[in-house]
Amino acid sequence: MESFTPLTAVIGGSLIGLATAVLWLGNGRIAGISGIFGQLLPPAQTVVWRLVFLVAMVGSTFVVAKLFPQVGMGGSVPAALVEAPDGWGIATPVWLVIAGLLTGIGTKIGNGCTSGHGVCGLARLSRRSLVAVLVFFGVAMVTVAVTGVV
Known part of the structure; x- marks a missing residue:
């Protein structure tokens, strides 16, 4: 974070x-990534805009990371995936799969993700989204304290 x-x-x-x-404004949809992604399988009638949105989001992130590597982590360190904590004995790919599964389960239980609740829900002054965001950040702080990964 430095x-x-x-x-x-x-x-x-x-x-x-x-x-x-x-x-x-253009599509009448909330930009909740878990909801957008979750409706791809099984395919909904609205699969085209969902694919375009997700491909553009991932693609633009990749392009910007390649064009401006100094922005990623600051200074001369390019953007990179986080490594699994030392001493835990878990390989990084396994660590990422576990993190992804926990995130997916959490978004299903929480009826949305950080983008849906944090960006769109808070902008609409949703109390449910406020509670969800407070829980997200609380769990994130505990996770950083336990793992030491920032």
């Missing part, structure tokens, strides 16, 4: 807000 720069945070946050507004 590489925080307000400018990149403002630009990134603005782009996320703009993308959310464009999707809502």
Whole structure:
């Protein structure tokens, strides 16, 4: 976290807000990634816009990481996936699969994800989203304290 720069945070946050507004105004949909992804299997009638949105999101992130590697982690360290904590004896791919599964289960139980609740729900002043975001951040803080991974 020692590489925080307000400018990149403002630009990134603005782009996320703009993308959310464009999707809502243009398609009438909330930019909740778990909901968008979750409706791909089994395919819903609205599969095309979901695929376009997800491919554009992942693709643009990849392109920006390649074009501006210094923005990723600050300085000369390029963006990279987090490694599993040392001493836990879990390989990084297994660690990522476990994290992904826990995230998926949590989004199903919580009826949404950080993007749906945090960006869209809070903007709509949803109390349910406020509670969800507080729980997300609380669990994240405990996870960082337990694993030591930032």
